[in-house]
Amino acid sequence: MHQSSERGSRGLWTLFAASSLACIGLFFVPAFIIRPFRYQSPRALSLALMVRQRAPLGTLVAALICLLLVLALWRIARTWQRIVLMVAMLLVAFSAVMARINYFEWMFHPVDSPQFEAETQSKLDSAEMIMAVRFGNDARAYPIREMAYHHIVNDMVGTEPVAVTY
Amino acid sequence: MWRRTANGKTLHFYLAGINNQNFLMRDKETGTWWQQITGKAIYGPMKGTALELISSDELTFGEWKSEISNGQVLAAVKKDAKEYDSNWEPEVAKLPVVISFTGTELKSRDVVVGLEVGGSARAYPWATLLKQSPIIDRVQGTPLLIAVGPDGKSFRAFVSRVDGKDAEFFLQNGTKDWALIDTTTASQWNFQGCAISGPSAGRCLDRISALKDYWFNWRNYHPDTTIYKH
Numbered sequence: 317m318h319q320s321s322e323r324g325s326r327g328l329w330t331l332f333a334a335s336s337l338a339c340i341g342l343f344f345v346p347a348f349i350i351r352p353f354r355y356q357s358p359r360a361l362s363l364a365l366m367v368r369q370r371a372p373l374g375t376l377v378a379a380l381i382c383l384l385l386v387l388a389l390w391r392i393a394r395t396w397q398r399i400v401l402m403v404a405m406l407l408v409a410f411s412a413v414m415a416r417i418n419y420f421e422w423m424f425h426p427v428d429s430p431q432f433e434a435e436t437q438s439k440l441d442s443a444e445m446i447m448a449v450r451f452g453n454d455a456r457a458y459p460i461r462e463m464a465y466h467h468i469v470n471d472m473v474g475t476e477p478v479a480v481t482y
Numbered sequence: 483m484w485r486r487t488a489n490g491k492t493l494h495f496y497l498a499g500i501n502n503q504n505f506l507m508r509d510k511e512t513g514t515w516w517q518q519i520t521g522k523a524i525y526g527p528m529k530g531t532a533l534e535l536i537s538s539d540e541l542t543f544g545e546w547k548s549e550i551s552n553g554q555v556l557a558a559v560k561k562d563a564k565e566y567d568s569n570w571e572p573e574v575a576k577l578p579v580v581i582s583f584t585g586t587e588l589k590s591r592d593v594v595v596g597l598e599v600g601g602s603a604r605a606y607p608w609a610t611l612l613k614q615s616p617i618i619d620r621v622q623g624t625p626l627l628i629a630v631g632p633d634g635k636s637f638r639a640f641v642s643r644v645d646g647k648d649a650e651f652f653l654q655n656g657t658k659d660w661a662l663i664d665t666t667t668a669s670q671w672n673f674q675g676c677a678i679s680g681p682s683a684g685r686c687l688d689r690i691s692a693l694k695d696y697w698f699n700w701r702n703y704h705p706d707t708t709i710y711k712h
Contacts, residue, residue, distance in 0.1 A: 350499045350506075355580040361501055365515050365525040368499075420497050425562050435546075435553035442544030445635060446555075449483055449538045455550040457543065461566045462556060464574070467518075468507055469556065470486060470494045478536055479486040479495050481507070481518050 325392055332385040336404045339378035342371040343411035347419075371415035379412040427466045432456070451476050458482075484521050484533035502581050504699055519695070519703050537691050541636040549674060583701045586709060590698035596707065597639050597692040599624045603704035605697065611637065614712060616651050616662055618642055626690065627651055631673045632660035637694070640675045640687035 349364035350356060356364075386401050393401060435457070440446075446457040451474035458469060463482035471478050486493045491511055498508035498515065505518045514526030521533035539546075546553065558566065567573060579590040588594070594605035600622035611617060615630035615637075627642035629651075642649050644664060654661040654670065661670040661678070669680025675687035693700070701707055 350501070352500050352503070353578055353580060356501050362525060365499075369513065369526060418496065418498060420499060424497055425559070426496055427556075427559055431557040431559075432554035433557045435550075435555055438543070438555040440543045440555060442542060442547070443633070443635070444543045446541055446543050446546055447483065447538055448541050448546050448550075449536060450550065453552065455546075455553040456556070457541075457546050457553060458556045459543070460540070461568060462558060465562060465566050466559070467497050467505060468495050476536070477486045477492045479484045479493070479507075479533070480538075481484065481495075 325389065328385055328389055332382060332389065332401075332404070335378045335381040335385070336408050339375050339382060339408045340411045342367060342374045342378065343415045346371065347414070368415075375408075375412040375415040379408050382408045424465060424467050427469050430469050430471050447480060447482065449473055449478060449480070483536040483538040485536050486533070488523075488528060488531045488533060502699075502702060503577075503579060504703070517703070519693075519699060535691055537689055539636070539638060540694055541631070542633045545631050545633050545636045545673070579696075579698050581698055581702055583698065586697075588697040588709065590696065592697045593694060594697050594700055594709075595628065595637055595639070595692050595694050596700040596704065597621070597626075597628075597690055598704070599626070599690065603700075603707035604710055605700050605704075605707050606710045607697075608694070610710065610712065616653060617710065617712075618650050619710060625649070627662075627675075627687065628692065629662065629673065636673070637692065638673065638675065639690040639692040641690060642687065644677075644682055644685060644687070 346364035346368040349360050382405060386405055389401060390398065440459055445460040447460060447463060448455065448457050454474040456473055458480050460482060463480065467482055469480040471480060486495060493509035493511050495507040495509050495516070497505055499506035501517060507516050507518055508514065509516070512527045514523045514528040516523050516533065521535060523529050523531040575591050582590045588607060593608040595608060595611060596603060596605045602622045604621050606617060606628055611628060611630055617628045619626045619628065625642040625648040627640045628637065630637050642651065644666065647666065650665040651662040651671065652665065654663050661672060663670060664682065667681040669677040669682035671677050675689065677683045677685050
């Protein structure tokens with residue numbers, strides 16, 4: 317009786333270790349691969365994107381499993397084991413949240429709805445570089461200084477849906 | 483600049499990652515990942531799809547204003563305006579690069595104007611272009627004209643053909659007005675590629691999309707690119 321419950325709790329601990337590592341890995345592996353100023357090989361990149369695509373659902377499932385296991389293990393866990401459970405659970409929760417957040421937009425804020433001003437109103441210096449596009453009578457300029465910060469503007473020029481990228 | 487429709491869907495893109503210093507974008511509609519410089523879907527439901535390039539220009543604000551009327555300028559996003567860096571170019575040039583290509587005279591952060599004709603890519607070093615503009619060249623049998631504008635900063639590329647015949651151009655000397663002269667009819671052409679006087683007046687050259695980029699980035703996504711040599 318005593319032996320079988322010990323074996324059972326060891327199984328729960330193993331399962332907890334596996335699901336918490338899976339959850340943490342689902343966030344950290346792609347985040348590590350697609351960090352700036354590092355070389356990305358084609359294989360590593362597709363691995364990162366594959367994991368990142370599955371991470372929102374994957375981390376949720378893994379985090380729920382972890383939570384159930386913590387509830388089951390808490391009563392029988394010693395103090396140091398409870399500390400391990402809590403630290404792991406914090407990392408699991410962090411990963412599950414980060415897998416849902418586009419942290420790239422922390423640094424480069426998106427332009428949610430592009431606003432325009434008439435060329436005659438603009439205070440832009442004549443020597444400033446712009447990207448220009450025109451459909452029919454609709455001529456638009458996107459100052460490169462702004463584009464170098466936002467990188468993407470989703471716009472409609474005339475009736476054309478345009479993605480301005482820099 | 484891309485037409486943001488693919489497979490009949492209008493897409494909204496956002497910045498979603500980085501691949502060797504060129505950013506990845508994702509669309510809200512399908513979650514597909516796209517490489518910014520190539521417009522190609524590299525992962526996700528639309529993998530293999532390519533966005534259609536929209537012809538656009540890199541001009542000075544002054545040049546653009548002189549060419550159009552009632553233009554609209556993207557306004558600064560107020561909360562971010564302080565982040566717009568007027569000095570971004572030299573700042574970016576200092577950033578490390580993660581890939582480099584040896585065996586050419588170009589350094590990673592050298593600026594080139596890149597274009598593609600009939601599947602062949604060619605890079606024109608910006609420094610060479612500044613010195614030699616207008617450049618007359620040929621890629622895949624297509625005659626090309628690449629010119630830096632009157633402001634010394636704007637640039638455009640054209641098919642160098644008038645009335646079905648290959649044409650050559652040189653920069654008009656001795657007057658204050660910038661104009662190109664073609665050697666066949668001696669007509670004057672403006673920076674928009676249209677003849678403004680002479681026998682060809684009223685005709686315009688076809689445009690070719692050209693992109694100003696760092697050499698390493700252009701080379702990375704156009705592995706077979708050649709480099710223009712005079």
